[in-house]
Amino acid sequence: MASILIVDDDAHLRQSFEKLLSQEGHTVRTAASxxxxxxxxxxxxFDLVIMDVRMPGMNGLDTFQTMRKIEPKLPVIIMTAFGTTxxxxxxxxxxxxDYVLKPFEIPEVLLVIEQALEAGRFMRSRVELDVVPESASLEAIIGRSKAMQEVYKAIGRVAPTDATVLIRGESGTGKELVARAIYQHSLRADKPFLVINCVAIPETLLESELFGYEKGAFTGAVNRRVGRIEQANGGTVFLDEIGDMPFGIQxxxxxxxxEKSIERLGGREPIPVDVRIIGATNRDLEASLAEGRFREDLYYRLKVVTLWLPPLRERSGDISLLSDFFLARFAQEMGISNPGITExxxxxxxxxTWPGNVRELANTLQKALIFSRGCPIGPEDVVQAIGSDSPTKNGREDVTEETIRQWIRKSLATADAENMFEYFMDTFAGLLISEALKLAGGNRSRTAKILGLSRPTLLSKIEKYRLKLETSVLSDSTE
Ligand SMILES: Nc1ncnc2c1ncn2[C@@H]1O[C@H](COP(=O)(O)OP(=O)(O)OP(=O)(O)O)[C@@H](O)[C@H]1O
Ligand SMILES: [Mg+2]
Known part of the structure; x- marks a missing residue:
C-alpha cells in the first residue's frame, strides 16, 4: 500500500514498527540515524516518515528541516518521549x-499514520480534469456534460487566485475532489494541504484541533499544541462540511x-497565519442562517466565490462515462479483469435518479461487480445492487429484518445493561463494520466505500469498537 520510512536509533522499536506496518500491508524501510x-x-x-526526536548524531528536528527541503510534501510524524515534547x-x-508520545497505543498510532498517509495522498495524487486517466488508479474528475464543463472553467478561474472558495452541492457530487483539484492548480500547490472534517471531529476537540492551545489552557493541556491552521501556514486548509461547524468556532x-491571524486556546497573542481557506458543504446554508445555526457575517464572507456542483441526474451523458471509469477502477482494485457492462x-x-450522486453510482457499480461474478454486468445485477441500499424492497431482506427484531426482543427481555440504547447501537455498529471488513477482505478503503464512510471515520470507529486489532506489539517499547 504505502511506503514508510522508520527512523529511530532503537533497533527494537524499528523492528516492532516494521512488523506492525508490514502486517498492515505497507512496505517499510528503516534508518538508524x-x-x-x-x-x-x-x-x-516514500509516502510517510516516522521519526524519533532524540538520536545520536543529527537529531530529529534538524533531520526534519533538511528533509523538508528535499521533499516538502512528504508527511512526517515525530515520535517523542517524555522530556522531548x-x-x-x-x-x-x-x-x-503530528507527533506521538512514547509509549504508544497501537490503534492511536495507526490512526495518526492513516491520517498522515491520507494527507500525503491528497497533496500528491493529482486530480485530472476532464480526461479519462490512462490508469484507473489515477484520480480524475470525470464528465463531459455542459454542467461539468462549467465546473472545470470555474476551477480554472478560481484556482490561481488566493480567494476563499465555497463549494456547494448535494452529497456525493464530488466536492472534496474539486477542493483538491483547486489546490493542485493553485499557486500554493507545493505547500501543504490540510483537510479538516468539521463533522468527524467532536465539537469539543475541533476548536483545539484547528487553533491549538497553550500549556494549561484547560485541564489536560499539559503541553502546548500547534493547531492545524498554524501548521498549514503558507498552504491551504480545506474545511469540509463547513455548514456543520459549531457556531462558536464560526x-x-x-x-x-x-484578520489573517488566529489565537491558540489560552493564548494571549494573535498569531499571524497565511492560509487559503476552501470550504465545502451539502447543507442548505440559507436555512441554517434562518435557524440561527450559521453566522450571517461568515456566510457573506464565504459565498463571494461559490462553486456549485450539479447533481448527477443533471449531468446528461456522464453516467455512462463514470460507469466505465469506476468499473475499470474496481476491477483493478479487486485484481480481476473488467467484465464490462451490458447496454x-x-x-x-x-x-x-441517484440521490447519493456519484458516490452512490460508484457504490452501486462496486456491488454489481461483486454480484456479476465475472460475467458482464447485467440489469439484474444493477437492480440487486441498487435494491441492497433500501432493505425493505425485497423479500429476502425482510426475513433478515424479522430475525433482527427477534434478537432485539429477546435481548430486551433478558439483558440488564444500563445504557440499553448505546449497547444496541454499539453492538450493531461493531457487527456491521466487522462484516463489511470481511466482505472487503480486510481492506479498509474498500470497507469505507461499502459503508459510505470516509476512511478516517471508519478508522476511528474501528478504534472505538476495538475491532481486530492486535495489542502490545509496540506498547512495550519505551525510551
Ligand atoms: N466527477 C467525478 N469523477 C470521478 N469520481 C468522482 C466524481 N465526483 C465524485 N467522484 C467520487 O465520488 C465519491 C464522492 O465524492 P466526494 O467525496 O468528493 O463527494 P462530496 O460532494 O464531498 O460528498 P459529501 O457531501 O457527502 O461529503 C468520491 O469517491 C469521489 O472520488
Ligand atoms: Mg465531502
Missing part, C-alpha cells in the same frame, strides 16, 4: 504532520479570514 534517513529520502520515494511541538510548527474562522444495464443506470 538522521543522516541515513536523508540519504534514503534523497534516493527513493518541546522539540516535537517545534517540529509541528514547522509543518510536521466566529474564529471569520476572524481568520478578516440494458447501462440504460438502467441512466434512468436512476
Amino acid at each position: 538522521g543522516e541515513a534517513a536523508l540519504a534514503l529520502v534523497g534516493s527513493q520515494q 518541546e522539540t516535537a511541538i517545534e517540529a509541528t510548527k514547522m509543518g510536521a504532520f 466566529a474564529k474562522i471569520l476572524r481568520l479570514l478578516q 440494458k444495464a447501462k440504460a438502467l443506470l441512466d434512468g436512476h
Whole structure:
C-alpha cells in the first residue's frame, strides 16, 4: 500500500514498527540515524516518515528541516518521549504532520499514520480534469456534460487566485475532489494541504484541533499544541462540511479570514497565519442562517466565490462515462479483469435518479461487480445492487429484518445493561463494520466505500469498537 520510512536509533522499536506496518500491508524501510534517513529520502520515494526526536548524531528536528527541503510534501510524524515534547511541538510548527508520545497505543498510532498517509495522498495524487486517466488508479474528475464543463472553467478561474472558495452541492457530487483539484492548480500547490472534517471531529476537540492551545489552557493541556491552521501556514486548509461547524468556532474562522491571524486556546497573542481557506458543504446554508445555526457575517464572507456542483441526474451523458471509469477502477482494485457492462444495464443506470450522486453510482457499480461474478454486468445485477441500499424492497431482506427484531426482543427481555440504547447501537455498529471488513477482505478503503464512510471515520470507529486489532506489539517499547 504505502511506503514508510522508520527512523529511530532503537533497533527494537524499528523492528516492532516494521512488523506492525508490514502486517498492515505497507512496505517499510528503516534508518538508524538522521543522516541515513536523508540519504534514503534523497534516493527513493516514500509516502510517510516516522521519526524519533532524540538520536545520536543529527537529531530529529534538524533531520526534519533538511528533509523538508528535499521533499516538502512528504508527511512526517515525530515520535517523542517524555522530556522531548518541546522539540516535537517545534517540529509541528514547522509543518510536521503530528507527533506521538512514547509509549504508544497501537490503534492511536495507526490512526495518526492513516491520517498522515491520507494527507500525503491528497497533496500528491493529482486530480485530472476532464480526461479519462490512462490508469484507473489515477484520480480524475470525470464528465463531459455542459454542467461539468462549467465546473472545470470555474476551477480554472478560481484556482490561481488566493480567494476563499465555497463549494456547494448535494452529497456525493464530488466536492472534496474539486477542493483538491483547486489546490493542485493553485499557486500554493507545493505547500501543504490540510483537510479538516468539521463533522468527524467532536465539537469539543475541533476548536483545539484547528487553533491549538497553550500549556494549561484547560485541564489536560499539559503541553502546548500547534493547531492545524498554524501548521498549514503558507498552504491551504480545506474545511469540509463547513455548514456543520459549531457556531462558536464560526466566529474564529471569520476572524481568520478578516484578520489573517488566529489565537491558540489560552493564548494571549494573535498569531499571524497565511492560509487559503476552501470550504465545502451539502447543507442548505440559507436555512441554517434562518435557524440561527450559521453566522450571517461568515456566510457573506464565504459565498463571494461559490462553486456549485450539479447533481448527477443533471449531468446528461456522464453516467455512462463514470460507469466505465469506476468499473475499470474496481476491477483493478479487486485484481480481476473488467467484465464490462451490458447496454440494458447501462440504460438502467441512466434512468436512476441517484440521490447519493456519484458516490452512490460508484457504490452501486462496486456491488454489481461483486454480484456479476465475472460475467458482464447485467440489469439484474444493477437492480440487486441498487435494491441492497433500501432493505425493505425485497423479500429476502425482510426475513433478515424479522430475525433482527427477534434478537432485539429477546435481548430486551433478558439483558440488564444500563445504557440499553448505546449497547444496541454499539453492538450493531461493531457487527456491521466487522462484516463489511470481511466482505472487503480486510481492506479498509474498500470497507469505507461499502459503508459510505470516509476512511478516517471508519478508522476511528474501528478504534472505538476495538475491532481486530492486535495489542502490545509496540506498547512495550519505551525510551
Ligand atoms: N466527477 C467525478 N469523477 C470521478 N469520481 C468522482 C466524481 N465526483 C465524485 N467522484 C467520487 O465520488 C465519491 C464522492 O465524492 P466526494 O467525496 O468528493 O463527494 P462530496 O460532494 O464531498 O460528498 P459529501 O457531501 O457527502 O461529503 C468520491 O469517491 C469521489 O472520488
Ligand atoms: Mg465531502
